[in-house]
Amino acid sequence: DAGVIQSPRHEVTEMGQEVTLRCKPISGHDYLFWYRQTMMRGLELLIYFNNNVPIDDSGMPEDRFSAKMPNASFSTLKIQPSEPRDSAVYFCASSRMTRNTGELFFGEGSRLTVL
Amino acid sequence: SQKIEQNSEALNIQEGKTATLTCNYTNYSPAYLQWYRQDPGRGPVFLLLIRENEKEKRKERLKVTFDTTLKQSLFHITASQPADSATYLCASGSARQLTFGSGTQLTVLP
Numbered sequence: 001d002a003g004v005i006q007s008p009r010h011e012v013t014e015m016g017q018e019v020t021l022r023c024k025p026i027s028g029h030d031y032l033f034w035y036r037q038t039m040m041r042g043l044e045l046l047i048y049f050n051n052n053v054p055i056d057d058s059g060m061p062e063d064r065f066s067a068k069m070p071n072a073s074f075s076t077l078k079i080q081p082s083e084p085r086d087s088a089v090y091f092c093a094s095s096r097m098t099r100n101t102g103e104l105f106f107g108e109g110s111r112l113t114v115l
Numbered sequence: 116s117q118k119i120e121q122n123s124e125a126l127n128i129q130e131g132k133t134a135t136l137t138c139n140y141t142n143y144s145p146a147y148l149q150w151y152r153q154d155p156g157r158g159p160v161f162l163l164l165i166r167e168n169e170k171e172k173r174k175e176r177l178k179v180t181f182d183t184t185l186k187q188s189l190f191h192i193t194a195s196q197p198a199d200s201a202t203y204l205c206a207s208g209s210a211r212q213l214t215f216g217s218g219t220q221l222t223v224l225p
Contacts (some may be wrong), residue, residue, distance in 0.1 A: 042215055045214070103164060105161070107158055109157075
């Protein structure tokens, strides 16, 4: 299996622009998570999906952030408009939960820089 | 509020020694704890999971303990090697969400 695939790996944009990050989870995994990692705050959960349905988006910082999962093999995280404080590494992870637990398989991340 | 903390930001040890990393949690009782390894520029990689009813878990040179009285998990790497140098993250779980600690950067010196 190819693992979790994220794109782009690096994105540099200017404040106010729209940013779309993409994720392809591992086939057969029924959970998908979006995390953000910064030096100051570490890894923070933004939102997660179960069977393509958003379950908890309480970690999404503002209305400027939105996430979708139109099918089992694709998810997007959109920031519109972007701001410099959104600069971070955004990780997508997928999992197949058994006994209410499951190891997360992370992608390599999308490093976002907003100027 | 729920908190999970890793005591040391950085830990340097000599090759061949045992590295011990600490993870503490407060104000809640997680059903399980997980440990991940993260290399620079890469995503975290799962290493071990330990449940609240388990005292200890082992995998090759890795050992994890879970002390619900002390609200603490210890992560040990025995016979450490320079290749073990990385950031190690603990994560606590309840239901289907994981909350991560800030990580401990381990450097194994040759």
